[in-house]
Amino acid sequence: MRKCRIYDKQFKIIRDVKYIDYRNKEVMYYTDEIEGNEKWSNLDIVRGFDEVNIMWSTGLKDKNGVEIYEGDILVDYNGYEAQYNKVKWSDKYCTWMIEGDFDIEFLRDFARHCSFEVIGNIYENSELLDEVEE
Template identity: 45%
Template structure:
């Protein structure tokens, strides 16, 4: 089974989200997302805000939108509650109480960087 490994981060210059490979320069600590190719082809290195880096968890929501670490979503069985995808103990964690979680039923409604008002903690 193939698992797609990719990351997203917000560009320091444009504040737009960029998607691709993660690279951290060991000399100066700058964080990049390498987009438009792979490490063997031509790519563009975009400097990103380190705190905004999130990994793709390999699943899509009910609308086909990729789910990333630190995304906020709701579930139709508990629409008033919001949940955040987090990295914990070597894996992605999504805790939903007694809702029968299935990723193809959830809907990503934002992320903690652009929509902090969606979460109450």
């Protein structure tokens, strides 16, 4: 089974998915606490597909052993210069791609000699997108 997590647009949090109901177009995730609000602690939350962004696992890990997901922002320190890239799926090539300082490349090509580090994601760390798009 493929692994994924979601970004809840309302609560602005990322959580692991417990299950996906494709028939009703819903996902369920567990929340331990949302911004200190006890009302929303220790609950299973159900959201419609339109209320979340689903982030699929690439099946790869960064240099620190952190799993890489769609939408993650990766940094590679090539010499003294940091190179920023975001992870996305390519329907055209049916594979994971990185887009940024390397233009667009296959993620699997870099995974063999992985020096990438996950430093955030496009939903919670939008300020890092400026680095990717420069």
